[in-house]
Amino acid sequence: MDSKLxxxxxxWLTLNGRNFLGRGRIELLQRIRETGSISKAARAMKMSYKAAWDAVDAMNNAWSTPLVASGPAGSHLTEDAERLITAFQRAEAQHTQYLAQLADDLTLD
Structure with a gap:
């Protein structure tokens, strides 16, 4: 049997020991950026508005300033949210690369 480990x-990025940003929350932020709406972002991700709102509320409350600002014209990302998306994507790419390298090191020759 030819199996590869x-x-x-x-x-995840954690903040004060709690999960703060993961792939799903990053996607939610990106969809809010694209649509200008939490409800449209939730629909695009096939999640309930309540789940999306709870995630946004949790992120806004955990961070020192809001990441999503909402008003009568819709919702938009703040500069901090944009910077966090970039930082997350960069760190996630390094994590993926590390896991690939680790898999290479697991070869049982």
Whole structure:
């Protein structure tokens, strides 16, 4: 049997010991950026508005300033949200690369 061991793991950024940003929350922020709406972002992700709102509320409350600002004209991302998306994507890419390298090191020759 030719089986290859693989290292696997999900990537999260934590804040004060609690999960803060993961792939799903990053996608939610990106969809809010694209649509200008929490409800449209939730629909695009096939999630309930309440789940999306709870995630936005949790992120806004955890961070020192809001990441999503809402008003009568809709919702938009703040500069901090944009910077966090970039930082997350960069760190996640390094994490993925590390896991691939780790898998290579698991070869049982």
């Amino acid at each position: 693989k290292a696997d793991g999900r990537f």
